[in-house]
Amino acid sequence: MKPIPYVDLAAQFAAERGVLERRIASVLSEGQWIGGAQVDALERRIAARLGCAHTVAVGSGTDALVLAMKALDIGPGDEVITPPNSFVASTAAIVHTGATPVFADVLDDQTIDPAKVEQAITSRTRAIMPVHLSGRTARMPELLAIAKAHGLRVVEDAAQAFGSQQGGRATGTFGDVGCFSAHPLKNLNAMGDAGFVATDDDAVAGRIRRLRNNGLFDRNTVVEWGTVSRLDTLQAVILDHRLDGLDEVIARRRANAARYRALLDPSLVFHPASRPGDFDTFHTFVVQVDRRDALQRFLADRGIGTSIHYPVPIHLQPAAGALGHMPGDFPVTERQAGRILSLPIHQFLDDDDITRVVASLHEFLRC
Numbered sequence: 001m002k003p004i005p006y007v008d009l010a011a012q013f014a015a016e017r018g019v020l021e022r023r024i025a026s027v028l029s030e031g032q033w034i035g036g037a038q039v040d041a042l043e044r045r046i047a048a049r050l051g052c053a054h055t056v057a058v059g060s061g062t063d064a065l066v067l068a069m070k071a072l073d074i075g076p077g078d079e080v081i082t083p084p085n086s087f088v089a090s091t092a093a094i095v096h097t098g099a100t101p102v103f104a105d106v107l108d109d110q111t112i113d114p115a116k117v118e119q120a121i122t123s124r125t126r127a128i129m130p131v132h133l134s135g136r137t138a139r140m141p142e143l144l145a146i147a148k149a150h151g152l153r154v155v156e157d158a159a160q161a162f163g164s165q166q167g168g169r170a171t172g173t174f175g176d177v178g179c180f181s182a183h184p185l186k187n188l189n190a191m192g193d194a195g196f197v198a199t200d201d202d203a204v205a206g207r208i209r210r211l212r213n214n215g216l217f218d219r220n221t222v223v224e225w226g227t228v229s230r231l232d233t234l235q236a237v238i239l240d241h242r243l244d245g246l247d248e249v250i251a252r253r254r255a256n257a258a259r260y261r262a263l264l265d266p267s268l269v270f271h272p273a274s275r276p277g278d279f280d281t282f283h284t285f286v287v288q289v290d291r292r293d294a295l296q297r298f299l300a301d302r303g304i305g306t307s308i309h310y311p312v313p314i315h316l317q318p319a320a321g322a323l324g325h326m327p328g329d330f331p332v333t334e335r336q337a338g339r340i341l342s343l344p345i346h347q348f349l350d351d352d353d354i355t356r357v358v359a360s361l362h363e364f365l366r367c
Contacts, residue, residue: 004344004353006305007185011348016241023237032233039236043196045243050170050178052198054205057231058212061159061181061195065093067229068177068197069127071207072153074099078126080155083112084315084325085333086131090157091314094129101323103315105330109272110134110286110340113332114142121146127153132161132171134309134342135187135281136274140166140174147175155179159195162188163250165279172198182239187253187283188246190235252347253282256354260285260343263358268365270339284309285345289365292341298364304357307342 013020027033039057047055058064074080076098082090084103094101102125104116110133117128128147130138138156147154154175158164162180164171172178182194199205210216215226257280261271270288274280286309289295296306313333315325327334343357 001303001356003303004305004349004357006307006342006344006346008346008348009184009189012189016245019241020238023241024234027233027237034230034232036233038233038240039231042231042236042240042243045240046196047198049243050173050198052170052173052178053200053202055196055198056205056208056212057194057196057236058208059195059229059231060193061179061183062089062093063212063227063229064159064179064181064195064197065090065129065155065157066096067208067211067227068155068179068199068204069093069097069099070211071204072127072155072176074126074153074155077124079122079124080127080129081117081120081125082129082157083131083133083333084313084330085110085310085336086133086157086314087159087310088314088317088319089159090129090131091320099126100124101314103325103330105332106336107139107332108270109136109275110336111136111138112143114139114146117143118146121150121152125150125152127155129155129157130175131157131159132164134286135161135164135283136272137161137164137166137171137278137280140171144174158198159183160186160283161281162186163246163279163281167277173200176201177204182235185283187249187281188239188242191238192232192235194231194235194239196231249347250281253345254280256345256347256349257282257285259351259354260345260358263355265362265365268362282345284342286340286342287361288336288339289341289361290339291365292339295361295364296341299357299360302360304360305344308340309342311337313337 078099091101156175156178158172159181161171178198182190211226212229215224
């Protein structure tokens with residue numbers, strides 16, 4: 001029986017090999033390997049798709065978060081509220097600015113709980129960083145209302161949610177800035193690290209452009225200390241090509257998710273439904289089950305790849321020890337961390353693959 005991989009980047013490359021090789025060869029022959037017209041064009045194209053004034057391409061999704069917060073003057077002495085169930089980069093980006101991460105627990109769908117956000121606000125709070133985990137948009141109207149009432153910035157971690165929408169509006173365009181990743185495992189994926197920041201603020205966009213390029217105003221004038229986080233031209237042409245097919249990729253993932261939902265027994269497996277008005281893009285398809293670790297081994301023995309996003313919450317990671325959290329501080333996150341399992345959802349699955357995944361899952365959970 002053929003294996004069902006959790007991801008299949010080789011299949012993606014095989015389907016586009018000819019066009020990518022031509023595009024890459026063109027970049028190599030032209031000799032413009034960092035920045036230039038192709039990066040500028042990609043930024044404009046992504047901004048148009050999102051419906052925002054600016055996107056600024058950077059070296060990674062983590063850099064997008066760090067540079068966005070620095071452009072908003074978030075730094076030492078400030079607090080940023082964020083969920084503890086994300087990939088560690090969300091919290092690490094806050095730490096890298098010198099600010100302090102403050103956690104708020106999540107809802108059953110793994111997005112940050114607005115009520116917990118409000119409870120976490122102090123006199124030092126400067127921003128809220130919702131994470132649109134798995135391609136599911138956080139409750140932005142409620143979070144924006146809280147931010148407005150308290151005079152806070154909103155930094156959207158949309159690393160896993162390019163193409164998602166809420167109420168017809170693109171995820172990542174609700175707050176002051178939206179930060180995206182184009183890591184190879186994302187729906188819109190480069191062949192290496194890449195990211196970008198979306199904003200309607202001209203000054204913020206301009207500052208991020210300087211910060212990503214050593215703080216240079218021009219070739220010989222440094223106006224502030226920056227870093228190096230420029231998008232390679234090779235990655236820009238790869239992303240430009242993959243943007244052409246992104247709607248098809250998302251449609252296939254959404255169809256796969258719909259098939260899972262139709263087949264999964266809700267008495268055995270919990271998967272939160274999409275909320276009315278939300279358009280989820282399914283970077284991951286996360287279920288919550290009992291005996292998760294044993295189930296993962298059972299599926300692996302049958303050639304079915306899975307993953308866990310993420311088994312150890314950020315507040316319980318060794319690096320977070322100085323924040324002083326203990327087990328039990330964020331009970332919903334901690335309960336989910338022991339039950340979540342990401343099933344294959346990529347666009348190269350067929351209906352028989354999903355049927356087999358579900359049948360194997362049910363076989364284990366019913367015994």
